[in-house]
Amino acid sequence: MATVYVTRVVHFNAAHRLHCPDKSDAWNQRVFGRCNNPNWHGHNYTLEVTVAGEPDPQTGYVIDLGVLKRIIHDRVVTRVDHRNLNLDVEFLAGINPTTENFIVAIWDELVGAISPGRLYSLRLYETERNYAEYFGNDRSQPRRA
Amino acid sequence: MATVYVTRVVHFNAAHRLHCPDKSDAWNQRVFGRCNNPNWHGHNYTLEVTVAGEPDPQTGYVIDLGVLKRIIHDRVVTRVDHRNLNLDVEFLAGINPTTENFIVAIWDELVGAISPGRLYSLRLYETERNYAEYFGNDRSQPRRA
Amino acid sequence: MATVYVTRVVHFNAAHRLHCPDKSDAWNQRVFGRCNNPNWHGHNYTLEVTVAGEPDPQTGYVIDLGVLKRIIHDRVVTRVDHRNLNLDVEFLAGINPTTENFIVAIWDELVGAISPGRLYSLRLYETERNYAEYFGNDRSQPRRA
Amino acid sequence: MATVYVTRVVHFNAAHRLHCPDKSDAWNQRVFGRCNNPNWHGHNYTLEVTVAGEPDPQTGYVIDLGVLKRIIHDRVVTRVDHRNLNLDVEFLAGINPTTENFIVAIWDELVGAISPGRLYSLRLYETERNYAEYFGNDRSQPRRA
Amino acid sequence: MATVYVTRVVHFNAAHRLHCPDKSDAWNQRVFGRCNNPNWHGHNYTLEVTVAGEPDPQTGYVIDLGVLKRIIHDRVVTRVDHRNLNLDVEFLAGINPTTENFIVAIWDELVGAISPGRLYSLRLYETERNYAEYFGNDRSQPRRA
Amino acid sequence: MATVYVTRVVHFNAAHRLHCPDKSDAWNQRVFGRCNNPNWHGHNYTLEVTVAGEPDPQTGYVIDLGVLKRIIHDRVVTRVDHRNLNLDVEFLAGINPTTENFIVAIWDELVGAISPGRLYSLRLYETERNYAEYFGNDRSQPRRA
Numbered sequence: 001m002a003t004v005y006v007t008r009v010v011h012f013n014a015a016h017r018l019h020c021p022d023k024s025d026a027w028n029q030r031v032f033g034r035c036n037n038p039n040w041h042g043h044n045y046t047l048e049v050t051v052a053g054e055p056d057p058q059t060g061y062v063i064d065l066g067v068l069k070r071i072i073h074d075r076v077v078t079r080v081d082h083r084n085l086n087l088d089v090e091f092l093a094g095i096n097p098t099t100e101n102f103i104v105a106i107w108d109e110l111v112g113a114i115s116p117g118r119l120y121s122l123r124l125y126e127t128e129r130n131y132a133e134y135f136g137n138d139r140s141q142p143r144r145a
Numbered sequence: 146m147a148t149v150y151v152t153r154v155v156h157f158n159a160a161h162r163l164h165c166p167d168k169s170d171a172w173n174q175r176v177f178g179r180c181n182n183p184n185w186h187g188h189n190y191t192l193e194v195t196v197a198g199e200p201d202p203q204t205g206y207v208i209d210l211g212v213l214k215r216i217i218h219d220r221v222v223t224r225v226d227h228r229n230l231n232l233d234v235e236f237l238a239g240i241n242p243t244t245e246n247f248i249v250a251i252w253d254e255l256v257g258a259i260s261p262g263r264l265y266s267l268r269l270y271e272t273e274r275n276y277a278e279y280f281g282n283d284r285s286q287p288r289r290a
Numbered sequence: 291m292a293t294v295y296v297t298r299v300v301h302f303n304a305a306h307r308l309h310c311p312d313k314s315d316a317w318n319q320r321v322f323g324r325c326n327n328p329n330w331h332g333h334n335y336t337l338e339v340t341v342a343g344e345p346d347p348q349t350g351y352v353i354d355l356g357v358l359k360r361i362i363h364d365r366v367v368t369r370v371d372h373r374n375l376n377l378d379v380e381f382l383a384g385i386n387p388t389t390e391n392f393i394v395a396i397w398d399e400l401v402g403a404i405s406p407g408r409l410y411s412l413r414l415y416e417t418e419r420n421y422a423e424y425f426g427n428d429r430s431q432p433r434r435a
Numbered sequence: 436m437a438t439v440y441v442t443r444v445v446h447f448n449a450a451h452r453l454h455c456p457d458k459s460d461a462w463n464q465r466v467f468g469r470c471n472n473p474n475w476h477g478h479n480y481t482l483e484v485t486v487a488g489e490p491d492p493q494t495g496y497v498i499d500l501g502v503l504k505r506i507i508h509d510r511v512v513t514r515v516d517h518r519n520l521n522l523d524v525e526f527l528a529g530i531n532p533t534t535e536n537f538i539v540a541i542w543d544e545l546v547g548a549i550s551p552g553r554l555y556s557l558r559l560y561e562t563e564r565n566y567a568e569y570f571g572n573d574r575s576q577p578r579r580a
Numbered sequence: 581m582a583t584v585y586v587t588r589v590v591h592f593n594a595a596h597r598l599h600c601p602d603k604s605d606a607w608n609q610r611v612f613g614r615c616n617n618p619n620w621h622g623h624n625y626t627l628e629v630t631v632a633g634e635p636d637p638q639t640g641y642v643i644d645l646g647v648l649k650r651i652i653h654d655r656v657v658t659r660v661d662h663r664n665l666n667l668d669v670e671f672l673a674g675i676n677p678t679t680e681n682f683i684v685a686i687w688d689e690l691v692g693a694i695s696p697g698r699l700y701s702l703r704l705y706e707t708e709r710n711y712a713e714y715f716g717n718d719r720s721q722p723r724r725a
Numbered sequence: 726m727a728t729v730y731v732t733r734v735v736h737f738n739a740a741h742r743l744h745c746p747d748k749s750d751a752w753n754q755r756v757f758g759r760c761n762n763p764n765w766h767g768h769n770y771t772l773e774v775t776v777a778g779e780p781d782p783q784t785g786y787v788i789d790l791g792v793l794k795r796i797i798h799d800r801v802v803t804r805v806d807h808r809n810l811n812l813d814v815e816f817l818a819g820i821n822p823t824t825e826n827f828i829v830a831i832w833d834e835l836v837g838a839i840s841p842g843r844l845y846s847l848r849l850y851e852t853e854r855n856y857a858e859y860f861g862n863d864r865s866q867p868r869r870a
Contacts, residue, residue: 004245005278013562015450015475020783031784033791034517040450041517042477044562050278058165059176060243065275066178082469082476098785100729127448127479130790133730133775149825150858158417160305160330179372185305186372187332189417195858203745204756205823210855211758227324227331272303272334294535295568310638321639323646340568348455349466350533355565356468388640390584420645423585423630439680440713485713493600494611495678500710501613593852595740595765614807620740621807622767624852662759662766707738707769 005120006062007050010072012081015042016097019086040084046125047076049110053117063117075109099124099132107134150265151206152195153213157226160187161242164231185229191270192221194255198262208262220254244269244277252279295410296351297340298358302371305332306387309376330374336415337366339400343407353407365399389414389422397424440555441497442485445507447516450477451532454521475519481560482511484545488552498552510544534559534567542569585700586641587630588648592661595622596677599666620664626705627656629690633697643697655689679704679712687714730845731787732775735797737806740767741822744811765809771850772801774835778842788842800834824849824857832859 017040018032028036035041049072053062080089085097091109095101103124111119125131162185163177173181180186194217198207225234230242236254240246248269256264270276307330308322318326325331339362343352370379375387381399385391393414401409415421452475453467463471470476484507488497515524520532526544530536538559546554560566597620598612608616615621629652633642660669665677671689675681683704691699705711742765743757753761760766774797778787805814810822816834820826828849836844850856 002249002279002282004248006245007276007278009274009276011562013476013478015477018785020785023783031789037517037519037523039519039522040475040477041448041519042450042475043448044479055243055245055249058168060163060165060241060246062245062277064176082472084472084474084476087474088472096785098780100731100780100787101785103729104727104780127446129734131732131734132787133732134727137727147829147859147862149828151825152856152858154854154856156417158331158333160332182372182374182378184374184377185330185332186303186374187305187330188303189334200823200825200829203748205743205745205821205826207825207857209756227327229327229329229331232329233327272301292539292569292572294538296535297566297568299564299566308640310640313638321644345533345535345539348458350453350455350531350536352535352567354466386640388635390586390635390642391640393584394582394635419589421587421589422642423587424582427582437684437714437717439683441680442711442713444709444711490678490680490684493603495598495600495676495681497680497712499611591852593766593768595767617807617809617813619809619812620765620767621738621809622740622765623738624769662762664762664764664766667764668762707736 001054003052004055004062005050005052006065006068006117007048008065008068008072009046009048010069010077011044011046012077013042013044014080014083014085015040016085017041018096018098020096040086043126045080047072047106048123049119050121050123051114051117052120056116063114068114071113072110075113076106099126099130103132103134107136111136146199148197149200149207150195150197151208151210151213151262152193153210153217154191154193155214155217155222156189156191157222158187158189159225159228159230160185161230162186163241163243165241185231188271190225192217192251193268194264195266195268196259196262197265201261208259213259216258217255220258221251244271244275248277248279252281256281291344293342294345294352295340295342296353296355296358296407297338298355298362299336299338300359300362300367301334301336302367303332303334304370304373304375305330306375307331308386308388310386330376333416335370337362337396338413339409340411340413341404341407342410346406353404358404361403362400365403366396389416389420393422393424397426401426436489438487439490439497440485440487441500441503441552442483443500443503443507444481444483445504445512446479446481447512448477448479449515449518449520450475451520452476453531453533455531475521478561480515482507482541483558484554485556485558486549486552487555491551498549503549506548507545510548511541534561534565538567538569542571546571581634583632584635584642585630585632586643586645586648586697587628588645588652589626589628590649590652590657591624591626592657593622593624594660594663594665595620596665597621598676598678600676620666623706625660627652627686628703629699630701630703631694631697632700636696643694648694651693652690655693656686679706679710683712683714687716691716726779728777729780729787730775730777731790731793731842732773733790733793733797734771734773735794735802736769736771737802738767738769739805739808739810740765741810742766743821743823745821765811768851770805772797772831773848774844775846775848776839776842777845781841788839793839796838797835800838801831824851824855828857828859832861836861 018035019028051063055062083089085092091105103122107122121135123131123133163180164173196208200207228234230237236250248267252267266280268276268278308325309318341353345352373379375382381395393412397412411425413423453470454463486498490497518524520527526540538557542557556570558568598615599608631643635642663669665672671685683702687702701715703711703713743760744753776788780787808814810817816830828847832847846860848858
């Protein structure tokens with residue numbers, strides 16, 4: 001049997017600010033620098049969503065990537081695109097929107113909604129030069145190769 | 146000892162149609178939508194071929210990427226470039242050319258021809274936003290890390 | 291007054307075949323080589339549409355790029371995406387779909403539909419390494435700089 | 436004599452909101468849609484700055500691109516990177532930061548500071564699919580070709 | 581009649597050093613900095629060659645891009661790829677290989693060899709962030725738009 | 726607990742030559758072809774450095790990517806950028822600078838300097854079409870998923 005990994009790439013943009021409200025302004029300024037600007041800054045994000053599974057014998061699909069695109073749009077893109085990640089996004093409430101925290105929160109929104117196949121990994125570009133990847137925290141998950 | 150993974154990227158283009166001949170036209174139209182167009186559509190494909198191995202002490206190569214390029218061209222590119230994947234490609238005969246089925250078929254063409262080193266993975270872009278990856282189905286294969 | 295040029299980039303894919311029906315099969319094979327495959331091949335095309343004009347004092351737009359996107363989709367993308375350029379596209383009937391002929395035909399579909407602003411140029415990528423540009427054939431058109 | 440055009444590409448990111456304060460909220464919402472979000476959104480911008488001139492016989496440079504980079508950083512990048520374009524940028528005060536208005540304002544900051552050579556054009560990407568170009572409004576400027 | 585501009589993109593890599601032999605080592609070090617390293621450095625260059633003309637009524641081509649590719653390879657790529665631009669390239673003898681000087685020298689190698697169509701412009705990337713463009717120095721050349 | 730992988734992408738350029746001094750010139754010419762040019766050639770390299778760890782509860786960072794950028798610059802970029810890999814780089818002394826040997830040498834420079842988090846992988850592009858990846862040779866290292 002052949003496990004194949006299929007990926008859909010989507011784009012969105014958002015404003016955000018890195019800030020830990022439990023800490024002083026001086027701590028936040030020192031730790032986050034320009035990313036702590038109280039007037040916000042923003043990014044064009046690129047999100048890659050990878051689903052693992054065996055191709056269906058009839059369709060030849062692990063998952064129809066049009067279906068996957070719609071799931072990602074309904075669960076993630078419509079809620080974050082052209083938004084303020086600190087103020088506008090329910091699933092990020094109380095979360096400092098670093099790329100690391102953001103990608104884990106996106107995973108939690110998507111992991112139960114993918115079918116057929118199982119969510120294997122996410123890659124989230126904040127810029128062309130900075131990105132994060134996440135594979136979930138389920139230790140029983142089958143390994144890649 | 147150090148296992149290094151080296152990758153060669155190649156490009157080709159082809160026409161295809163997603164269609165399951167065992168099913169009705171209505172089923173095919175519903176499942177594959179525009180990809181079922183009986184007059185075909187097409188893509189510029191990008192294929193990434195990754196070979197794993199230890200660098201040779203004398204050459205410093207896992208595999209000479211010029212040699213790898215020639216293997217990929219002889220085994221894959223010359224047979225699919227500027228072709229119709231449903232009609233012209235012997236190694237796809239009877240296979241519905243989804244990205245998933247196509248990448249598994251390419252693996253089978255390449256896996257026995259790579260030397261030195263062993264074929265580790267393939268990545269196949271159908272568009273910039275849709276791609277598949279395959280690592281073979283040999284469970285005894287050493288894991289990545 | 292400040293003329294600004296704004297561009298919207300769109301993607302589509304299609305099958306085609308280069309073939310001149312007035313000529314013999316031998317001539318077509320010699321001139322077009324692999325691009326003459328009677329079973330078709332295909333591409334992911336990228337189209338860049340540039341509109342020139344002065345930004346509106348109230349909106350700050352030459353043209354709302356969301357509006358421009360819809361015009362391009364209605365006039366071009368919905369008619370060529372996942373199609374066979376030789377068989378399925380009315381505005382290409384009787385035209386050998388080289389990139390050159392295709393870009394001129396797209397211009398003719400778009401030039402009367404752009405408002406506000408005026409269509410300034412098109413760029414059409416057939417592959418990452420081959421593209422065409424067209425600026426219309428109206429000699430009275432204001433020059434770029 | 437040979438006029439050569441040299442270009443330096445820079446990146447920055449910022450938050451903004453499209454909004455015309457002379458108009459009602461309903462007008463702004465209708466015209467700018469999601470781009471009018473009162474909580475802001477943001478982008479990774481890419482700016483290409485093109486300088487025209489004849490290569491210096493001794494250096495072979497139109498302008499040292501390291502010098503050009505520093506001019507762009509001092510005049511533009513340090514003032515807009517990780518900023519809110521509506522609130523934080525003096526040279527955008529009172530300007531609705533569409534890509535069109537933004538590129539004209541950047542031109543005005545740069546045009547007097549380029550030496551040797553003369554500023555020929557700017558290209559500003561708001562996303563990979565949307566960009567603006569500007570060549571200044573000086574009709575006496577030599578034409579491109 | 582419709583003038584269309586077609587472009588072929590090619591890649592090559594080379595070592596070079598920026599150095600003006602008429603000047604002192606101190607002058608060269610001050611002007612060219614790290615680019616003056618006497619042990620050389622190098623780049624992956626990308627060259628875009630644009631040819632203008634009217635599509636041939638029978639072929640639909642301004643110029644067959646496969647033919648253009650061969651001209652560029654014979655005249656330029658085979659002479660500069662995997663070479664030292666200061667030591668190995670006859671058409672650069674005595675020329676300080678800045679991007680500006682290099683692009684003018686490439687123009688001179690190509691301009692007489694393009695047929696059908698006429699060489700319209702070159703774009704030469706030294707890195708993703710630095711590039712030069714050249715349109716020749718023939719003032720009688722028809723303007724772009 | 727959530728392991729996240731964060732990546733910083735950096736660029737540099739260098740000259741090099743593939744050559745095994747223990748072997749004859751004929752052997753080197755046969756094995757390395759154009760890459761054996763005694764006058765050198767060169768590349769724009771792209772290096773991706775991936776660090777694995779759990780996001781810090783206060784900062785939300787696995788590692789501050791600005792800190793990671795400085796580590797990479799101090800340990801690698803300042804020593805290889807605009808250099809000759811065979812002549813100028815102490816940590817490559819006696820090493821034939823294939824991409825494979827180069828990536829292992831970079832790993833050894835970085836692996837002890839990364840904190841917080843642990844170095845997980847490197848990817849090194851020599852051209853857009855050729856790259857290597859390395860995950861270290863520590864078999865006790867936790868697996869990816």
